[in-house]
Amino acid sequence: MIATLLIQHEKLEQLPSGGTLSPYGVHQKHGQITSQALQLLSSQRRQFSNTYISVKLDETSGVAVMKLKRPPVNSLNMELLTEFAINLEKLEIDRGCRGVILTSAVPRIFSAGLDITEMCGKNADHYGEFWRAVQEMWLKLYGSSMVTIAAINGSSPAGGCLMALSCDYRIIANNKKYTIGLNETQLGIVAPFWFKDIITEVIGHRAAERSLQLGMLYSPTDALKIGLVDEVVAEDKVQSTASAVMAQWLTLPDHARQITKSMMRKPSLDRLVTHREADITNFVSYITRDSIQKSLQMYMEMLKKKGR
Numbered sequence: 001m002i003a004t005l006l007i008q009h010e011k012l013e014q015l016p017s018g019g020t021l022s023p024y025g026v027h028q029k030h031g032q033i034t035s036q037a038l039q040l041l042s043s044q045r046r047q048f049s050n051t052y053i054s055v056k057l058d059e060t061s062g063v064a065v066m067k068l069k070r071p072p073v074n075s076l077n078m079e080l081l082t083e084f085a086i087n088l089e090k091l092e093i094d095r096g097c098r099g100v101i102l103t104s105a106v107p108r109i110f111s112a113g114l115d116i117t118e119m120c121g122k123n124a125d126h127y128g129e130f131w132r133a134v135q136e137m138w139l140k141l142y143g144s145s146m147v148t149i150a151a152i153n154g155s156s157p158a159g160g161c162l163m164a165l166s167c168d169y170r171i172i173a174n175n176k177k178y179t180i181g182l183n184e185t186q187l188g189i190v191a192p193f194w195f196k197d198i199i200t201e202v203i204g205h206r207a208a209e210r211s212l213q214l215g216m217l218y219s220p221t222d223a224l225k226i227g228l229v230d231e232v233v234a235e236d237k238v239q240s241t242a243s244a245v246m247a248q249w250l251t252l253p254d255h256a257r258q259i260t261k262s263m264m265r266k267p268s269l270d271r272l273v274t275h276r277e278a279d280i281t282n283f284v285s286y287i288t289r290d291s292i293q294k295s296l297q298m299y300m301e302m303l304k305k306k307g308r
């Protein structure tokens with residue numbers, strides 16, 4: 001029992017910021033065994049935090065709450081995406097974790113989507129690396145065998161919406177100021193095929209086509225109408241509803257639910273895995289076009305003006 005707890009704890013050891021999984025071994029930790037074990041036995045919660053992600057795992061329920069914490073808008077830069085993928089992978093291999101609630105620590109914002117500055121004024125190698133990190137985040141989240149619930153406590157455009165769409169269930173706060181959707185065309189860019197596939201899976205072809213062409217951002221109630229979210233609840237009920245829904249989902253045997261989830265999601269995952277390198281090449285050649293760079297720069301200027 002103590003040995004198991006120790007191994008689990010080491011899987012969840014805090015990561016050096018922006019780095020890769022720490023190669024801690026049981027032996028390196030030998031001297032701390034007793035105190036760590038006692039600490040773990042007396043506490044049912046484990047938490048760890050990186051620069052842009054914090055995770056709290058409740059060992060009793062097997063549910064982790066993962067929060068994005070990159071103010072002002074949780075835009076997804078390379079470091080956040082990398083931390084996200086590493087943390088999710090750690091939870092994935094942790095037997096004590098069966099479900100993840102994804103939410104934001106930044107008031108009024110779930111995530112502003114990809115960090116536009118990662119897609120402007122950089123070189124091709126950078127864009128390629130960035131895109132690989134975006135793909136990796138999505139493959140890990142959409143392909144997770146755990147129950148994943150998005151507790152959307154703020155606006156969630158573009159890549160933020162993709163994250164929410166990749167979860168098994170979406171709960172959004174009832175606040176008219178919050179919007180959610182894949183608004184890429186409003187930036188003058190095209191949503192990649194796998195963004196298109198996933199929104200089509202969730203809301204159906206007709207609604208997705210209209211939504212994508214017009215780059216629509218929906219209020220919570222409109223998002224509910226088209227099935228982009230599953231539930232709209234009072235702002236102060238988002239987390240408790242997410243916990244209640246999670247508890248319901250976790251009453252099912254993991255094995256049956258996981259195989260069913262995998263059956264439903266495998267075709268889309270395989271499509272990206274098969275075309276991963278081509279998708280990166282495509283992204284790089286697209287994003288380096290002068291016209292696209294200009295559109296993104298203008299969009300950033302517009303955002304900055306609005307903020308003043």
Ligand SMILES: CC/C=C\C/C=C\C/C=C/C=C/CC(=O)SCCNC(=O)CCNC(=O)[C@H](O)C(C)(C)COP(=O)(O)OP(=O)(O)OC[C@H]1O[C@@H](n2cnc3c(N)ncnc32)[C@H](O)[C@@H]1OP(=O)(O)O
Binds near residue numbers: 073
């Ligand atoms: C054939 C084609 C083939 C292949 C194509 C392949 C790929 C192309 C693909 C790319 C896909 C991209 C997906 C994306 O996610 S793009 C990002 C889209 N995001 C948005 O449009 C959101 C923009 N932001 C907002 O709407 C708002 O900021 C807000 C609603 C999230 C929050 O509003 P607030 O009023 O609370 O805050 P602001 O004052 O607007 O912002 C504060 C601060 O943050 C900066 N900022 C906002 N969003 C981003 C962002 N996404 N990236 C970087 N920075 C952002 C904003 O400029 C402000 O900065 P300053 O304080 O003024 O410095």
